[in-house]
Amino acid sequence: MNRSLMTQRLRTGEVFDLLIIGGGATGLGTALDAAARGYSVALLERGDFACGTSSRSTKLVHGGVRYLRQGNISLVRSSLRERGRLARNAPHRVRDLAFVIPAYGATDRLFYGIGLKLYEALAGALSLGPSRVLDRAATLARLPNVESAGLRGGVLYHDAQFDDARLALTLARSAADRGAVLLNHAEVTGFVLESGRVAGVEARDSISGGEFSVRARVVINATGVFVDELRRREDSAVAPLVAVSQGIHLVLPRRFLPGDAALMVPKTDDGRVLFAVPWHDCVIVGTTDTPRPEAESEPRALPEELAFVLAHARRYLAEDPTPADVLSVFAGQRPLVRGRVGTATARLSREHAFEVGSGGVLTVTGGKWTTYREMAEQVVDLAARLGSLPRRPSSTAELRLHGAGENTRTVYGNDEAAVFASGAATRLHPRLPYTEAEVRWAAREELAETVEDVLARRTRALILDALAAAECAPRVAAILAEELGRDGAWATEQVAAFSALAAGYAFPAEHPK
Numbered sequence: 153m154n155r156s157l158m159t160q161r162l163r164t165g166e167v168f169d170l171l172i173i174g175g176g177a178t179g180l181g182t183a184l185d186a187a188a189r190g191y192s193v194a195l196l197e198r199g200d201f202a203c204g205t206s207s208r209s210t211k212l213v214h215g216g217v218r219y220l221r222q223g224n225i226s227l228v229r230s231s232l233r234e235r236g237r238l239a240r241n242a243p244h245r246v247r248d249l250a251f252v253i254p255a256y257g258a259t260d261r262l263f264y265g266i267g268l269k270l271y272e273a274l275a276g277a278l279s280l281g282p283s284r285v286l287d288r289a290a291t292l293a294r295l296p297n298v299e300s301a302g303l304r305g306g307v308l309y310h311d312a313q314f315d316d317a318r319l320a321l322t323l324a325r326s327a328a329d330r331g332a333v334l335l336n337h338a339e340v341t342g343f344v345l346e347s348g349r350v351a352g353v354e355a356r357d358s359i360s361g362g363e364f365s366v367r368a369r370v371v372i373n374a375t376g377v378f379v380d381e382l383r384r385r386e387d388s389a390v391a392p393l394v395a396v397s398q399g400i401h402l403v404l405p406r407r408f409l410p411g412d413a414a415l416m417v418p419k420t421d422d423g424r425v426l427f428a429v430p431w432h433d434c435v436i437v438g439t440t441d442t443p444r445p446e447a448e449s450e451p452r453a454l455p456e457e458l459a460f461v462l463a464h465a466r467r468y469l470a471e472d473p474t475p476a477d478v479l480s481v482f483a484g485q486r487p488l489v490r491g492r493v494g495t496a497t498a499r500l501s502r503e504h505a506f507e508v509g510s511g512g513v514l515t516v517t518g519g520k521w522t523t524y525r526e527m528a529e530q531v532v533d534l535a536a537r538l539g540s541l542p543r544r545p546s547s548t549a550e551l552r553l554h555g556a557g558e559n560t561r562t563v564y565g566n567d568e569a570a571v572f573a574s575g576a577a578t579r580l581h582p583r584l585p586y587t588e589a590e591v592r593w594a595a596r597e598e599l600a601e602t603v604e605d606v607l608a609r610r611t612r613a614l615i616l617d618a619l620a621a622a623e624c625a626p627r628v629a630a631i632l633a634e635e636l637g638r639d640g641a642w643a644t645e646q647v648a649a650f651s652a653l654a655a656g657y658a659f660p661a662e663h664p665k
Contacts, residue, residue, distance in 0.1 A: 153328050153599050159357065161333050163364050168194045168333075169541055170532070171352065171368030173340050173382060175199075176206035177316075177521050178504075179374035180323035180334075181528035181548075187330035188551055189532065189544040194366055195332065196355055198339035200605045202320035204449070205376050206521065207609050208484025210401065210439055211431050213238055213246055213312040213522050217418065218425045220271055227503055229274045231522045236278025238525065239312050242553040245322055248280045249313040249429070250413040252294050252306045254468065261285050264307040264418065271309065283309035294413040297470050308413070313429065316521060317609035321598055325554040336599050343371075343385060343511065350386065350511040359601050369539035372531060373515040377447035377487045386509045393507060394487045394517055396446060400453040401438030402461050402659075403480040403615060404473050409435040417468055426464050432585070434479060434616050437465050444485060451483040452656055478659040480618040489518040506534060514538060525549070580624040586611040591628050595635035603628050603650040618657035625650045 170186045172179045175197025183195045197203075215232035216224075239246045253268075255261040268283040284307070291306035292298065324334050337358040344352035344365055352367035373382045383390045408428070409415060415428040428437045440457045458481065466472040489505045504519035504527045516531045529546040536543060578588045594600035594610035603625050608614040613621040629643040629650075 153325060153334065153597060155335070155359070155599055155601075158333050158335050158599075159360075159362075162194060162335060162366055165367075166192070167352075168192045168366065168368040169539060170194070170370050170372060170535055171196070171366055172372045172374055173353065174374035174376060174378075175201040175320075175324070175334065175336055176204055176374070176376050177202070177320060177323070177524040178376070178516055178519065178527055178531075179372075180320055180327065181524040182372060182374055182516070182531050183332045183334060184323050184327040184330070184551075185525070185528040185532045185546055185548050186535070187327045187332040188547050191532075191536075191541060191544070193327065193332040194368065195327070195334040196338045196340055196353070196366070197334075197336045198358070199449070200336045200602070200609060201324055201334075201599070202317045202609055204378075205484045205486060206320055207317040208399075208401075208482050209316045209521055210399075210427055211313055211316055211429060211436060212249075212427065213314050215271060215275065215311070215522070216520075217268070217271060217309075217416070220267060220274075221418075225274070228271070230526060231520070232271075232275040233278060234523050234526055235312055236275060236280070237549055238314075238522070239278075239280065241548075241551060242314075242319065242322060242556055244555050244557075245319045245553070246312050246314045248310055250281075250294065250308055251311055251416045251427075252286065252291060252298075252308050252413045253416050253418055254291060254295065254298050254306045255304045256302045258304070261305050261307055268307055268309040279310070280312060281310035283307060294411050295409070295415055296411050297408055298415060299468050299470050313414075313431065314521075315432075315612065317612065319521075321610070322553050322555060325598075326551075329554055334599075336605075337601055340382070343513075345511065348511065350509075350513050369541065370535040371513045372535060373509075373513050374517075374531075376517065377485045379487065379515050379517045381447070382513070383507075383509060383515060386511045386513050390509070393490060393505070393515065394447075395490045396444040397486045397488050398442045398444050398451055398454075398457070398483055399439035399486065400442075400457045400461060400481065400483040401436050402458075402465065402473075402478050403482070403617075404435040404437060404465075404477055405479065406430065406433050406435060408465075408469055408471060408473055408477070415468060417464065420464055421460070426461070426468075428465065428469070432612060432616055437461055437473075447485055447487075450653070450656065451485050453481050453483045455660075457483075458659070475659045480615050480657045481659055482615055482657060486520075487517045504530075506531060508538065512538065580611075580613070580627060581617075581620045583617050583620040584611075584613050584624065586613060588627070588631055591631045592635055595632055600632070601636070603632065603646040604653060606632065607650065608653075614654060614657055618654045621657075622651050622654040625654070 169191040417426040
């Protein structure tokens with residue numbers, strides 16, 4: 153992907169079939185589905201690809217065990233179907249992971265065992281493996297640091313794991329391979345109207361400062377938790393469509409979950425499930441479901457959320473983690489489709505919704521990472537009807553994503569960076585697995601424009617170890633300045649901005665121990 157070429161095409165005056173606003177999972181998935189059908193596609197993202205909710209998930213591609221408990225069989229079935237398709241179409245980005253539910257009650261193994269057999273059955277031919285009941289010894293072997301007092305055994309089942317930001321980049325590259333024009337750091341500043349209908353957008357390139365307009369037959373609002381902000385530009389009187397729910401995660405050293413399986417707690421004090429998941433040689437623990445009054449670009453964990461996750465981690469882990477053990481804290485916000493007034497966000501549906509505004513803008517929101525492809529297929533079907541485009545079937549259910557089947561260096565790392573001999577062996581930081589070559593590749597081929605782009609999403613350094621990420625920011629800034637033709641003042645500003653960002657990912661010192 154080349155930023156200069158992308159920008160040039162956006163300025164030619166071409167009228168695209170679809171213009172997508174928002175570069176998260178839904179927007180990128182929509183761009184790929186449309187481009188794969190042969191439609192002309194442009195996508196604008198005001199920040200970086202997946203800079204919001206789509207890079208702040210629990211890193212699981214799953215059917216949703218708790219939705220099964222709620223009786224939402226259709227959501228579980230469709231999620232499991234999409235989980236299987238994604239595992240097949242992106243084997244270099246998605247992998248099977250065993251999960252164990254520890255059983256402390258007399259009937260827990262029977263209860264969870266039956267439920268997970270149903271979960272397995274709903275997956276059908278796309279099942280990732282059989283579930284089974286474990287005795288106490290087998291549970292301790294799979295979860296060596298689980299709390300052993302009162303442990304009777306457990307239940308093992310299978311779901312999938314991925315790197316959310318890297319999969320987002322894979323979707324972007326897959327769409328670009330098929331002719332889509334995608335530009336990050338390009339903010340929509342207004343709509344272009346023709347006879348009261350939205351016929352395009354005005355936008356500003358945050359990197360160059362240049363302004364331009366893009367016209368399209370259909371404009372799609374796929375901005376996640378920010379969809380209402382864009383909807384109000386189309387119609388200031390529109391009622392909110394989204395309820396914002398925040399989820400946070402703590403990142404711990406691998407010693408807190410040294411086995412080969414993830415830990416799943418089926419019911420926490422607030423009724424949600426909680427996961428402790430091995431990921432990139434660390435452990436991610438979460439999540440919460442906290443209503444927030446409005447969407448935030450850089451949400452922060454609340455003190456009560458930190459206390460909640462830490463308390464549950466201590467309850468189920470034999471070695472109790474302390475704030476000093478926390479390598480990073482990250483928060484993401486979910487765009488939940490609004491229900492009845494007073495409905496708790498934990499009970500709102502994770503299904504998606506569409507709306508066509510008064511000016512013709514098609515909004516898609518809700519859903520979750522696992523079902524991004526299904527959402528994209530449906531929104532492109534609807535967009536084709538709205539724009540009177542030739543009807544073409546979706547092909548993404550069987551479409552292998554960019555890089556699938558290639559000789560990749562890691563399961564879900566920055567595999568292509570290995571082509572650079574210079575810097576390939578030079579680590580950015582002793583506590584991080586990333587090299588200088590990966591920074592250069594991100595700048596050359598993945599539209600990375602800032603230190604944050606590289607350390608938060610092209611690599612996952614910020615999530616894995618916030619302090620280490622901040623310490624290597626000066627070197628990353630220097631490499632980017634060289635690759636992008638920036639000066640020393642730019643590099644200094646980048647380091648300052650990233651250092652301030654990274655400070656917000658550290659466990660707050662003032663939080664009670």
